[in-house]
Amino acid sequence: MRLRKRALENLDQDIREHIEMETQDNIDRGMSPEDAHYAAMRKFGNVTRVKEDTREVWSFVWLEQLWQDVRYGLRMLRRSPGFTVVAILTLAIGIGANTAIFSVVNAVLLRRLPFPEPEQLVSVQLYDTILKAPNEYLSIPTFFDWRRQNQVFNGMAAFSDYTCTLTGAGRPVHLNAEWVSADFFSTLGVTPQLGRGFLPEEEKKGSNFAILSDGLWRTMFNADTNIIGRSITLDNKSHIVIGVAPPGFDFPIMTPPVQIWTSIGETRWYDVRGAHGLFVLGRIKPGVTVTQAQTEMSRIDGLLAKEYPDSNLRYGEAVVVPELQHLVGDARSALWILFGAVGFVLLIACANVASLLLARSMTRQREMAIRTALGAGRSRTISQLLTESVLLALISGFLGFGLALWGTAGLLRLVPQNVPRISQIQMDSKVFLFTLLAAIFTGILFGLAPALQSSRRSPFDTLRTSGAGAGFSGGVPQNRIRSALVVTEMALALTLLMGAGLMLQSFVNLQRVNPGFNPHNALTFTFDLPKNIYSNDQKTIFYGQLLDRLNSLPGVVSAAAAVTLPLSGGDLRTNVEVEGRPVLNGTAPEEEFGVVSPGYFKTMGIPLLEGREFDSTDTATSPLVVIVNQAFAMRYFPNENPVGKRFKAIDPGRSDSPMREIVGIVGNVKRGALNEAPEPDLFLPYQQEFVGYLTLVVRTQGSPEAVMGTARELVHSMDASLPLFDIKTMDQYVGESVAQPRFNMILLMIFAALALGLTTVGIYGVMAYSVTQRTHEIGIRMALGAQRKEVMRLVLGNGIKLALGGIVAGIAMALALMRLLATLLFGISTYDPLTFAGVAIALMLVALAACYIPAHRAMRVDPMVALRHE
């Protein structure tokens, strides 16, 4: 530091002395004093540059220069408020939109799982070699084999969702619960805040231990620290509390979150190898790759398939995926696409501002020329201009961050709640850093071309020409850049419009899909009948009585019960073996089945195509019956009438499953999603095949909500301790099933609208500017006899040329990019020619409209005024 100060001291004087010495030498050689001085100056070179270069040796200079540039930049921005406001608003919208989407991407895709070494966590799944698809669900015996035989995991945990009722702690509460294996908490690397995790012996059959969530502990047990070792009642069975999970712990991620973890020892399918019900999470040993883990698990599955062909033959392979990826699932590609789309919006904003800057740089040409003449190096000029643009971008970035804060609040209302981790969106430091980087990147991006351009111009030409004439020098390449910017903008906008157009149509198609049932005026709710109070027989009696009473409620058209309801997210599967067509062990096709009450199809509005519905004559002792849907009939009985045919719905828990007779055929129903193709379904009467719980569905005359109160009273009059939950209308289920496509569509529409708006402004700006620039030329043309119409055509022609360029480039870009949307689209091709044509025409019209005002102004140019202007 001191060295620097001392060295730089008197630099001016040193240089002056030097020049004086040289001058003296020249005089000694016989030059006139004046000539001698100039010769010395020439020989010395550019004094200012030398001083700057010398100072620069002492590095800190760049900081001083930066500070200078910043102050100067702020002054310049203040001096042209119109430009500044437009540029900042444009960029703030672009950066803000990007920040908002990034906050979603960050929360859902990027944030690490909140566990130690989260990258070691993987989801381990079976691979179904017949369906050629992974099967996430595992049976408990297979899980034990996996855990015992593998060499690649440091811990392996299994878990399975269920619900239960907590009684004895005030009002009965319905809980989201999880059966877990003993190493669940240790594999995740989580230690309970109170008590301990499960011990190996606590996952044995029939064990009854529970770990509470922090929330449950606080709300139901008043954060009582003496809770450990106490007994609580779940589904009328006593459980010993051994721990309380730390606050914020939620795994597996569910809405609403899991409230209690109990042992897999409680499941009734504990030792059934064919009962697939567990998710498996593994912690890979350090140094082992996901691929190696997959190879190892496939090896084990191959052995198991040989050892237990009945249950495992088709699952001779395994799939291992990083847990984060598994968790995020389908949301992944959609979010990246949205992120890309919003990036386009920012690029368009950049192009607009670059275009503005170029126009402004014309008016600053003389300033730049003077700077260069006074000794500013090219890099110095560029860095000053870049400082200005980055400054502009940073101001916009701050504003954009504010916009994003406001925007994410809106986003949160819009986002589908079934996207994992979406509720954890927050504007944290990472998001702020993103905004900052986006702003700096943006500033350099839109500032670079204008800065390079301005600095390239020769100062002499600029200074020599004066006044309006200065506008012409350098105008030609500049206009070329501006044109290129407009073409780029239009191409980007067209691509976004195309994406939005396809998504919109896809969404409309989705809305038009007939779900196969009538979702309007249908109320649904459910409750759990505790196992220890109600035997299965008692449960079926309870449901039977409840249905009778519901059916006679005023305002109720009909009532029924089923598990699971379409679009509600659950599924039950069974293997099908048709009578007279024996299949190899373990290879019987798997189909989805439902358990329904009499009147279910009528209540849901599902058409009965043939045969009959279930009725009260179907009982536990009557002949076993089944109803199938159209797709089932088509697949298994393509050329015959299925009614009267028989097949087995194989129950893995039973050694031999009985034959059932088909008594009816019903229409196909969308089970999982509106965009799925019809799949075979079969339905069993709840009186004959009861899975332990049912969801009630009530068809109402008027608003479904109106009936809710009386229905609740009715249930409570039969058993006051039953909490009702999942109270929803079928319309809500349908709405939730399209929440994700709706979110994608709305966002793409917003981005496309922003893009279109910005592009329109961009085209208008370029055309208006070129007309102003050419006022003189237009004046001459008109003085020489050009008609107003011709002038207008000239300007419009230019605009059309630009627009066509943009549209052609945009179509090429869209053709290349639209296939990314393929998985998100429904009922429309990514190359839909009508959409392409429509978007292209719409963009053309917008471009024409944007050109019209400048063209009109050009037409009105008064040749006298224009020429005098010179």
Add this chain to the structure above:
Amino acid sequence: MSTKEQRERIELLQGTLDLLILRTLLRGPVHGHAIAKAIEFDSDEVLQVEQGSLYPALHRLIKRKWISAEEGTSENNRRAKFYKLTAKGRRQLMVETNKWDKLAGAIARILRPGEQEGQP
């Protein structure tokens, strides 16, 4: 400056200026103008130094502690800054000279392979 003169003079290679300054200072402390003169004179006026470019170079050398600067008086009794080689600079000069000899030799061998072969 005539065109002819310009053609005979050679622009300095990047970085060689540092070497020349160090070599000039080997003779003892001098001021900036004298360094410029010396380089010009010693090279029979072939090397053309834009005198101003001397100053950033001098400061670079000060920063690396190869030379030091002190106030003094010039021949004609004027106040001037004198630049002096440091011990570190002296070592550096040897290194740089060596490097330069190698470089020059290598380039010469590439440019005139025939002449090189003829030498013993």
